[in-house]
Amino acid sequence: MSDILSQAEVDSLLSGLSEGKIDTETDVAPEPEEIRCYDFSGQERVIRGRMPTFEVINERFTREIRSSLTHLLQRTVDIAVESMETLKFSEFGRSLPVPTSLHIFRMEPFRGFVLLVLESQLVFSLIDTFFGGQGTGNAKVEGREFTTIEDVMIKKVVTACLKGLETAWAPVESIETVYVRSEVNPQFATIVPGSDLVIVVKFSIELEQSSGIISLCIPYAMIEPIRNKLSSGFQSDAFEVDRAWQKRVREIIFDSWVNITVRLGNAEISGERLIHLKPGDVIPLNQNASEALVGLVEGIPKLTGFAGIRRGVQAFKIQKLHSITEGNDHGK
Numbered sequence: 001m002s003d004i005l006s007q008a009e010v011d012s013l014l015s016g017l018s019e020g021k022i023d024t025e026t027d028v029a030p031e032p033e034e035i036r037c038y039d040f041s042g043q044e045r046v047i048r049g050r051m052p053t054f055e056v057i058n059e060r061f062t063r064e065i066r067s068s069l070t071h072l073l074q075r076t077v078d079i080a081v082e083s084m085e086t087l088k089f090s091e092f093g094r095s096l097p098v099p100t101s102l103h104i105f106r107m108e109p110f111r112g113f114v115l116l117v118l119e120s121q122l123v124f125s126l127i128d129t130f131f132g133g134q135g136t137g138n139a140k141v142e143g144r145e146f147t148t149i150e151d152v153m154i155k156k157v158v159t160a161c162l163k164g165l166e167t168a169w170a171p172v173e174s175i176e177t178v179y180v181r182s183e184v185n186p187q188f189a190t191i192v193p194g195s196d197l198v199i200v201v202k203f204s205i206e207l208e209q210s211s212g213i214i215s216l217c218i219p220y221a222m223i224e225p226i227r228n229k230l231s232s233g234f235q236s237d238a239f240e241v242d243r244a245w246q247k248r249v250r251e252i253i254f255d256s257w258v259n260i261t262v263r264l265g266n267a268e269i270s271g272e273r274l275i276h277l278k279p280g281d282v283i284p285l286n287q288n289a290s291e292a293l294v295g296l297v298e299g300i301p302k303l304t305g306f307a308g309i310r311r312g313v314q315a316f317k318i319q320k321l322h323s324i325t326e327g328n329d330h331g332k
Contacts, residue, residue, distance in 0.1 A: 054223070054230040057168045058084065058201055064164030065203070065214075072156060073129050078206035082213065090194030092217055099145060099184035103158050104191060106178040107165070107222070113180065113191040115217035116161055118154065122205055122212025127153045129207055145184055154182075161214070173226060192219045199223070262307065262316050263294045292319055 062079045069077040096102075101118035127150060146154065162177040169175045183189040192198065197220040205212045223230060265287030287293070295303030295316060304320040 051227070051230040053172055053232060055081075055084070057172060057230075058203075060168035060171075061164050062203060064167050065161060068160035068164060069126075069157070069205070072160065073126070075129055075208065079214075080204055080206075082202040082204040084199065084201045086197055086199050086220065088194060089190075089192050089196050089198045089217070089219075092198060092200055093186045093190070093194070096186040098186070100186060101146065101154050102183040102186065102189040104180040104183070104189060105162060106180060107169075108176045108178060110175070110222045112219050112222045114219075114222070115189060115191050115215075116158060117213075117215040117217065118157065119212045119214075121210075122214070123150060123154055123157075125207055125210040125212060126157060158182075172229060191217070192221070196221065258298055260303075260316075261296050261299075262305075263296060263301075264307075 058081050062081060066077055066079045069079070096117065097120070099120055101120065101123055103116040103118075104113050105116065106112070107114055123146070130153060158179070162179065165177055166175055199218045199220055201216045201218070203214045203216075205214060265285030267283050267285050269283065292304045293307055293316070294301050295305060295318070297303070302322050303316075303318050304322065305316050305318040308315050308317055
């Protein structure tokens with residue numbers, strides 16, 4: 001028998017449905033919804049809304065670490081925020097392999113501990129790059145602890161991360177990182193009970209021929225007191241200013257040379273007199289001898305003072321410095 005109905009069979013079926021000759025299951029009771037128990041003592045809750053300021057802190061942290069690792073390895077290192085999620089600490093702990101470079105520290109004045117996680121393969125890649133390799137880091141990870149040389153490299157990276165955190169947080173909250181201890185087994189790196197919520201921010205590190213992840217695990221209870229500050233927008237334009245860019249611009253300005261001229265006065269003469277000028281002629285200026293002279297910085301009036309002689313050369317003694325507005329008004 002064919003599985004495809006003929007047109008006559010379709011018409012007969014539709015006719016039977018419309019006339020009620022064919023029974024249909026219209027009163028099927030819906031399956032009861034599953035009822036789950038809610039634990040009021042736990043922290044399982046929905047955290048709504050973004051935290052724009054916290055996101056900017058993470059972006060600033062990436063810039064700090066990029067600069068530090070590039071300087072340490074003498075290679076270009078790319079780093080970016082890969083993800084940020086909120087989950088139970090037990091879930092995060094189960095996702096970590098053994099061994100993993102785990103580092104516990106405090107962010108004073110906040111209460112509690114923070115966990116910094118460096119992937120083992122990333123550690124080996126950093127060491128390989130540091131000693132002139134291509135960053136492949138093809139070392140056996142399972143079943144062994146880190147060597148003394150590896151621990152030295154890990155310490156350098158962790159120190160850079162902690163300093164980068166202090167700089168990244170500075171515009172929002174002045175913090176001081178205090179290193180506590182390191183572990184290689186996630187079971188011994190418990191910073192909060194397993195049911196507590198944590199915010200895990202993962203940063204992807206890109207080397208020449210390898211990549212890895214650095215993770216920050218921050219208890220939600222730690223930053224909850226300043227949640228409003230982290231959820232609000234930026235109140236100051238200075239928060240967006242890159243300090244490295246500021247420093248570079250300042251260095252360029254300090255190393256620059258500027259031309260300063262002193263205006264003795266002006267005079268207008270006729271074309272006839274200009275043609276007949278000869279050595280010894282005197283041209284009167286519109287500047288009174290007792291009045292202060294105007295000093296120009298790159299053609300802009302910025303100084304007021306008096307002419308004189310110092311150590312056998314002509315000099316200009318500054319009496320007043322003008323602001324940008326005053327300088328522009330003076331030059332009109």
